Each structure stands twice: as C-alpha cells, then as structure tokens.
Amino acid sequence: MLPNAPNRLLTSVFISFTRTSRPLRVSTREPNFTEEYRNGVVNGRVAGAGAPAREDPLPEGLRRESMPRHVAVIMDGNRRWARARGLPAASGYEAGLRSLRGVVELCCRWGIRVLTVFAFSSDNWVRPKPNVGVSLTLLIDGCCFVLVGLSKLEVDFLMSLFARALRNEGIIPMFDLGALQAILLLNGNIAYNHDFHASNRRDIRVSLIGDSTKLPKALQKLIESVEETTKNNSRLHLVVAVSYSGQYDIVQACQSIALKVKDALIGPEDINEFLIEKELQTNCAQLSHPDLLIRTSGELRLSNFFLWQLAYTELFFAESHWPDFGEPDFIEALRSFRQRQRWYGGQDP
Amino acid sequence: MDKGSSSHETQRFGSFGSFLRRCIISILSTAPIPNHIAFIMDGNRRYCKRKNLMEGAGHRVGFLALMAMLRYCYELGVKCVTVYAFSIDNFKRRPEEVQSLMELMQEKIEGLIKEESIVNHYGIRVYFIGNLKLLSKPVRLAAEKAMVATASNSRAVLSICIAYTSTDEIVHAVQESCQEKWDEIRELNASGAGYGLIELDGNRREEGEHYIGVTDIEKHMYMAVVPDPDIIIRASGETRLSNFLLWQSAYCLLYSPSVLWPEIGFQHLVWAVLEFQRNYFYLKEKKKA
Numbered sequence: 179m180l181p182n183a184p185n186r187l188l189t190s191v192f193i194s195f196t197r198t199s200r201p202l203r204v205s206t207r208e209p210n211f212t213e214e215y216r217n218g219v220v221n222g223r224v225a226g227a228g229a230p231a232r233e234d235p236l237p238e239g240l241r242r243e244s245m246p247r248h249v250a251v252i253m254d255g256n257r258r259w260a261r262a263r264g265l266p267a268a269s270g271y272e273a274g275l276r277s278l279r280g281v282v283e284l285c286c287r288w289g290i291r292v293l294t295v296f297a298f299s300s301d302n303w304v305r306p307k308p309n310v311g312v313s314l315t316l317l318i319d320g321c322c323f324v325l326v327g328l329s330k331l332e333v334d335f336l337m338s339l340f341a342r343a344l345r346n347e348g349i350i351p352m353f354d355l356g357a358l359q360a361i362l363l364l365n366g367n368i369a370y371n372h373d374f375h376a377s378n379r380r381d382i383r384v385s386l387i388g389d390s391t392k393l394p395k396a397l398q399k400l401i402e403s404v405e406e407t408t409k410n411n412s413r414l415h416l417v418v419a420v421s422y423s424g425q426y427d428i429v430q431a432c433q434s435i436a437l438k439v440k441d442a443l444i445g446p447e448d449i450n451e452f453l454i455e456k457e458l459q460t461n462c463a464q465l466s467h468p469d470l471l472i473r474t475s476g477e478l479r480l481s482n483f484f485l486w487q488l489a490y491t492e493l494f495f496a497e498s499h500w501p502d503f504g505e506p507d508f509i510e511a512l513r514s515f516r517q518r519q520r521w522y523g524g525q526d527p
Numbered sequence: 528m529d530k531g532s533s534s535h536e537t538q539r540f541g542s543f544g545s546f547l548r549r550c551i552i553s554i555l556s557t558a559p560i561p562n563h564i565a566f567i568m569d570g571n572r573r574y575c576k577r578k579n580l581m582e583g584a585g586h587r588v589g590f591l592a593l594m595a596m597l598r599y600c601y602e603l604g605v606k607c608v609t610v611y612a613f614s615i616d617n618f619k620r621r622p623e624e625v626q627s628l629m630e631l632m633q634e635k636i637e638g639l640i641k642e643e644s645i646v647n648h649y650g651i652r653v654y655f656i657g658n659l660k661l662l663s664k665p666v667r668l669a670a671e672k673a674m675v676a677t678a679s680n681s682r683a684v685l686s687i688c689i690a691y692t693s694t695d696e697i698v699h700a701v702q703e704s705c706q707e708k709w710d711e712i713r714e715l716n717a718s719g720a721g722y723g724l725i726e727l728d729g730n731r732r733e734e735g736e737h738y739i740g741v742t743d744i745e746k747h748m749y750m751a752v753v754p755d756p757d758i759i760i761r762a763s764g765e766t767r768l769s770n771f772l773l774w775q776s777a778y779c780l781l782y783s784p785s786v787l788w789p790e791i792g793f794q795h796l797v798w799a800v801l802e803f804q805r806n807y808f809y810l811k812e813k814k815k816a
Contacts, residue, residue: 425777429741432701436739439705446705451694454701478802482777489694489770493781523616523769 234287237509244516246469248292249285250491252483253278255475255499262499271335273501278339282382284508286414292465294387294417296483297335336420337397343384343404343416381413387459388422415463422459424485431457460487467491470515472508474500492518548793552603555797558804561757563607564600564796565779567771568593570763570787577787583627588789590635594645599793601649601683603800607753609686611771615661615695629666632689636669640676650682656749657691658699684753693773696749703747704739750775758799762788780806 236242253274260270278295285293384404393401434457438444444453460466468484468491476497480488494511496503568589575585593610600608612632618625639646639653646653655670662670670689745751755775759768764785768776782799784791 425741425774428697428774429739429744432704432744433739435701436705436708439709446702446709449698449702449705451698454694454698477806478781479778480776480781485773485777486694486697488768489692489773491767493766493768495766518765518767520767522619523614524619 236288239513240288240509240516242289245288245512246290246492246515248294248463248465248468248470249290250294250296250468250471250484250487251281252296252471252473252481253500254473254477256501258475259499259501267331268334270501271331275335275338277501277503279342280504281508282414282416284505286382290414292415292417292463292468294419294460294463294468294484296419296422297332333394333397336393336418337400339418340384340397340400340404343382343408381411383408383411383415385415385417385462386420387417387427387462388420389426390420392421417460417463419483422483424480424482424487427459428454428486430459454486458486460484470494470511472496472503472511474498474503490520490522492520548599548602551793551797555800555804556604559807560604561800561803562605563609563754563756563758564605564799565609565611565756565759565772566593566596567611567759567761567769568788569761569765569769571789573763574787574789582624583631585789586628586631590631592789592791595793596791596796597645597685599796601645601651603796605683607684607686607756609656609688609750609753609756609772611688611691611769613657613689613691614770615658615690615692616770618661618690629663633666633669636666636673640673646677646680646685650680651677651685652680652683653677654684654686654752656686656688656696656752658695659690661690686750686753688771691749692770693768694770697744697774699749700744700747701739704743707743707747708739745774748774755779758782758803760784760795760799762786762791 236245256270256274257267258270259273260267263269282293284290386401386405390398390401431454435444435449435453439446439449455461455466458466467487467489471484471488471491472494473480474496476495478495484491492515494514496507496511498507571585571589573585574580574588575582578585580588597608613628617628638644641647645651653673655674659667659670666689670687750772755777756772756779758780759772759776759782761767761781761783764783766781766783768781780799780803782802784795784798786792786795
C-alpha cells in the first residue's frame with residue numbers, strides 16, 4: 179500500500195475521475211478552463227452525460243483543414259507551478275493531470291487524431307562517467323545512456339493516468355490506487371464492470387513509448403492491460419512517452435537494422451530513411467510525425483524528446499506552466515499553427 | 528563636396544557603430560559565451576519580394592548578412608559557426624532557381640579562399656557538410672578545394688551545410704557504421720581469428736542488444752568535426768527545424784526572431800547570447816557527460 183498522505187491524495191484524485199468530468203475542487207488555483215467547462219457543462223451539454231458529437235464545431239479562428247492531425251506536448255512546469263504557490267510537488271502533478279485530461283478532451287472534440295505527451299524531462303537519461311559503477315557490458319558496447327529511474331511522484335502520476343484510461347473503458351469501477359496495485363501484483367486480472375454504460379467510453383487508444391522496464395511491476399501490468407484493452411479504439415490515439423529519449427530511439431532503430439544487415443537480410447547500401455522510420459518506437463501510431471509540438475514553461479529547447487520525428491514539425495513555446503495550460507492557450511497554439519506557412523524546403527505555396 | 532562629406536559621415540557612423548559593438552561584446556564576455564552557434568538563413572526570397580528586387584537578389588543580400596554575422600560571431604569569441612546554406616529538399620525548387628543558387632554558391636566559395644577574405648582574416652577552417660555527391664561537379668570541386676586550402680587554419684571553424692538534411696546524415700552514419708562493422712568481421716574471418724569472437728558475440732547478440740552504439744553513429748555523422756551547437760537561430764520567424772541538426776539539437780537553445788535573414792543584425796545575436804547565458808548553468812547540468 180502507498181504511504182498515507184500521498185495515498186489519500188491519489189485516492190481522492192482517482193475517485194474524482196470516476197464521477198463526471200468536473201475538475202476536482204481543491205484549494206489550489208484551478209487550471210484556466212472556460213466557465214462552462216468548470217461547471218461541468220461542455221458545449222451546452224453536461225460533461226460526461228454522453229459521448230460528445232464526433233466533430234464538434236471549432237472555436238473562432240480555426241479551420242478544420244488547417245488543424246494539425248498529430249500534436250505533441252512537453253508537459254513542463256508541474257513542479258515550478260507548485261513551488262510558486264508554496265505547494266508540495268504532488269499538487270503540481272495532480273494539477274498537471276487535470277490539465278492533461280482537459281487537453282485530451284479538446285483533442286477528441288476537435289478531431290485531432292494523435293496526441294503524444296512527454297511527461298518528464300529527460301533528467302532520467304544520463305550519460306554515465308567512466309568511473310561510475312555502470313554495467314561494463316554497456317560501456318564496452320558503447321551505449322552511452324543509462325536510465326536512472328523515475329521518482330515516486332512520477333510513478334503515481336502514471337498510475338493515475340493509466341488507471342483512468344481503464345476506468346474509461348469500463349474495466350474498473352471506483353476504487354483506490356492502493357487496491358488496484360494489490361490486484362495487479364496478486365493475479366494481474368481486473369474485473370470488468372458490467373454496470374458501466376458504453377456511452378461513457380471515450381474511445382481513446384492509449385500506448386506507451388520509451389523504456390518501461392524500470393517501472394514498478396504493478397505499473398507495468400497496468401500499462402499492458404490498458405494497451406491491450408484500448409488497442410481497437412479509434413477516436414484519439416494518446417501516446418505517453420515515459421523515459422523516452424529521442425537519441426536512444428534512433429540508436430535502437432539502428433541496432434535493429436544492424437542485426438538485419440548482420441543476418442544478410444539487407445545490405446548496408448539498402449539502409450534508408452524509410453527503414454529507420456519503421457524501427458522507431460513511434461511506429462505504433464499511424465501518424466508518427468507530429469505536425470505541432472507545444473512546450474510549456476517558456477523553455478526554448480527540445481530536451482532530447484522527439485528528434486527524428488520533429489524534422490518538419492512546427493514548434494510552439496508557451497509561457498505558462500503545464501497546470502495552467504488550458505483551452506485558451508491550446509487555441510492560441512492552434513491559431514499560430516494555422517498561420518504557419520509550410521513548404522518543406524520546396525516552392526513557396 | 529556633398530558626396531565627400533556624406534561618405535565622411537558614413538565612416539564616422541561606422542566607426543561609432545564598431546566602437547559600440549566592441550563595448551557590448553566586452554560586457555557580454557563577462558559571462559560564458561556560446562562555443563557553437565548555428566544559423567538557418569531563412570527569408571531571402573520573401574525579402575526579395577518585399578523589396579521588389581530581381582529574382583536571386585535576395586540571396587546575394589543574404590550573403591552580405593551572413594558575412595556580417597560571421598564577423599560579429601568571431602569578434603564575440605564564438606569558436607564554431609554552422610550555417611544551413613542548401614537543403615536536399617531545396618532541390619525540389621524550380622530548376623532555374625536551383626541553378627542560380629548553385630552558381631552563387633560556387634562564386635562565393637571561390638571567394639572564400641582568396642587572400643583578403645574573412646576566412647583568412649580570422650583563421651577559419653571551413654567544412655562543407657552534407658551529401659556532396661548530390662552537387663554538380665564545379666560546386667563540389669570548389670568546396671573540396673576550399674576545405675583543403677583552409678585545413679591548416681585553427682582559430683575558428685565554419686561549417687556550411689550544403690545538400691544536407693539531418694535524416695540523410697543519420698542514414699549515412701548508420702550505413703557507415705554497419706559497413707565498418709562488417710568490414711571488421713570480414714577481416715577477422717579472413718585472418719582466421721574471427722570465428723571465436725563471433726561465436727562469443729553471437730550469444731550476446733541473440734538478445735539484439737548493443738551491436739552498434741551511439742558512439743559508432745556519432746563518429747560517422749558529417750557534423751562529427753564540431754561539437755553540438757549551443758544555439759540554433761532561425762530567421763524569418765518560422766519556428767521549425769526543417770530537418771537541420773535534429774540529432775545535435777537535443778539540448779540546445781532555439782531562437783527564432785521574426786526578422787528576415789537579409790535584415791538580421793548584431794542586436795539579434797546579442798539577444799540570443801543573453802538568453803543562452805540566462806540558461807547556461809541549467810543547460811550545463813543537463814549536458815554533463
């Protein structure tokens with residue numbers, strides 16, 4: 179079981195998910211959503227009362243033909259948001275989760291097909307110094323990345339995120355994360371909730387990219403269940419990047435290709451961009467290249483997130499921290515995207 | 528008389544500008560200066576349209592802006608400068624435009640190695656980065672000649688990315704790495720010494736791990752001759768990388784002023800350096816190797 183205080187907090191977060199889509203009322207400042215959303219009313223309909231229409235009308239200034247099909251987000255600033263308010267870091271992650279729910283909802287409503295989220299900075303990936311006690315095998319092979327593991331807060335964030343995905347599928351009713359962890363560790367089976375109404379399903383497919391091997395076993399099982407359960411959903415593909423490094427993704431793709439060359443399936447001269455694309459971890463999504471990348475907190479860099487996939491992606495840097503990133507900020511990013519002229523190095527359009 | 532006095536005015540203004548620049552540089556130098564700055568020289572065609580110039584004139588003005596920016600960078604003490612001169616994607620443009628760009632580049636490359644050029648003034652070694660086989664023969668020969676002529680310069684480095692895209696660079700690096708590994712194995716096999724090693728290797732490789740590592744790939748990148756950039760500056764306000772230095776930009780600062788490339792000036796460089804200095808210690812922690 180989780181320790182008391184974080185356990186109670188996470189339980190309350192999780193239970194809030196099992197009710198309507200109304201944001202949790204806490205004494206912290208809530209994300210900057212429109213008034214209707216805050217009161218649980220979305221587009222004139224009560225949130226969560228039924229699946230929203232397939233394609234909702236877009237806000238002013240946006241056109242369907244100029245909407246990005248794949249949006250990637252670096253959710254930066256949860257801790258700084260909490261620190262600025264004198265709150266513990268857990269509140270920052272909790273608020274970040276609410277923000278994520280909001281953006282997922284908006285993507286569903288506005289017809290965005292793929293949303294990739296990068297939860298944590300690549301602090302988790304370091305290049306070890308030669309005298310640090312790193313596996314000798316790793317150093318000999320020249321692979322210079324070592325995963326140092328996620329903090330407990332980050333693990334809890336992921337547990338909440340994936341547990342909610344299962345709840346959306348009607349797989350689990352209301353119960354707390356501690357019990358969920360216990361069930362997963364004991365027998366890995368999760369009971370199907372027959373009272374769940376199909377109309378509450380969000381039809382979201384959830385996948386994970388990155389390295390999940392260092393995550394707690396319970397979380398790994400949860401992620402597997404979620405990926406399996408949601409694999410046929412088609413409205414929105416939510417790709418969660420956990421311990422993902424853009425450089426490492428390219429290296430592992432090259433290693434797979436090198437093995438094929440070794441087994442004489444292909445020659446070195448046959449290696450091309452298409453082959454590398456197929457081996458990247460992002461090949462799980464139909465649209466693997468984001469059209470738009472949003473990074474919050476005003477940091478002007480990529481931090482080893484997507485690299486290959488960002489070749490022609492429009493970048494948008496938002497000043498607000500992730501917990502404050504709401505509908506108006508998302509609309510601003512989409513408006514900025516609409517104004518971009520993309521000619522991919524060729525003729526002017 | 529008027530002409531004489533106005534050129535005198537211009538000279539005095541120029542000297543004052545140069546003096547002001549030196550003052551600002553000495554202030555900036557009290558904090559860490561970036562080691563490597565990369566430029567995406569975007570906006571030449573739009574500048575041409577905006578000023579109603581002849582087609583191709585935008586690129587010539589852009590070249591003057593490049594020379595000015597190089598001078599400012601090397602005065603500031605930046606050791607490496609990389610510029611995105613011509614992408615493989617740019618071959619998709621109209622043939623006449625591509626041809627005129629090639630002619631301009633050949634003319635300017637040949638000018639680089641002249642005695643009075645900026646390259647010799649600052650002791651700059653020049654590299655041409657990219658898939659040079661895609662260039663026409665005269666341009667390729669001029670590039671190779673310039674690389675040889677400046678090989679002994681060592682005070683600074685200028686990397687000109689021509690016929691370059693980052694994805695092409697990575698594919699090339701992977702091909703070279705694979706080729707190198709198989710050549711090694713073939714040599715060992717030929718000398719009879721390889722079988723034992725391959726047997727041992729074979730077991731480990733079963734798991735599909737680590738046959739080629741990141742160091743192998745980085746070694747074969749075209750950009751292996753210079754360190755990773757600290758700042759990438761893209762002119763014209765477009766905020767995208769356009770297949771430029773994707774691998775190398777993992778931790779670098781991205782700055783995209785909305786000025787068109789021919790209009791870029793010292794003030795934009797100053798802003799970028801100030802932003803770099805603001806983030807310097809945070810970035811240093813991330814890059815620790």
